[in-house]
Amino acid sequence: MSERDLLIRRIQNGTVLDHLKAGSSLHVLSALDISGEDGNQVSVAMNVPSKRIVKKDIIKVENRFLRAEETNRLALMAPNASVNIVRAYKVVEKRNVEVPSSFVNIFKCTNPTCITNSNEPIGSELKVIRSNPAVLQCRYCSRILQVEEVVGTRGRIYG
Numbered sequence: 001m002s003e004r005d006l007l008i009r010r011i012q013n014g015t016v017l018d019h020l021k022a023g024s025s026l027h028v029l030s031a032l033d034i035s036g037e038d039g040n041q042v043s044v045a046m047n048v049p050s051k052r053i054v055k056k057d058i059i060k061v062e063n064r065f066l067r068a069e070e071t072n073r074l075a076l077m078a079p080n081a082s083v084n085i086v087r088a089y090k091v092v093e094k095r096n097v098e099v100p101s102s103f104v105n106i107f108k109c110t111n112p113t114c115i116t117n118s119n120e121p122i123g124s125e126l127k128v129i130r131s132n133p134a135v136l137q138c139r140y141c142s143r144i145l146q147v148e149e150v151v152g153t154r155g156r157i158y159g
């Protein structure tokens, strides 16, 4: 392990979010509802020199294992990020974040008159029409949505 990897303490169990765009970590923390209020240790390193990208941010969250739904959220903000699941100080799962072709029930359409925001039990479906930076389009009302508009929203889950 290089000295660079030791910039922030290793975690025993939890999730390491690596290769985040430099300066994006605070945004990622809030989008993933990582507030530190649960008492688990959260380490954030910003603007760390990196081989893959010029500078990057790293987040280490102890005792939290990112679920697929959360990884999907991350894909929108940090398409080049890698997610490492750590157990007993070892990386047991490493996955690259991939931007899916559409986000189903993850985010909300921002059009207030969209059927997905009505009383109808219809969940949101936002198609990714461009990636990096991502541009989305609602399947139902065809509204074009930018990342900044939707990252803070939560889709409704039915069924």
Ligand SMILES: [Zn+2]
Residues within 6 Å of the ligand: 109, 110, 111, 114, 115, 116, 138, 139, 140, 141, 142, 143
């Ligand atoms: Zn819509």
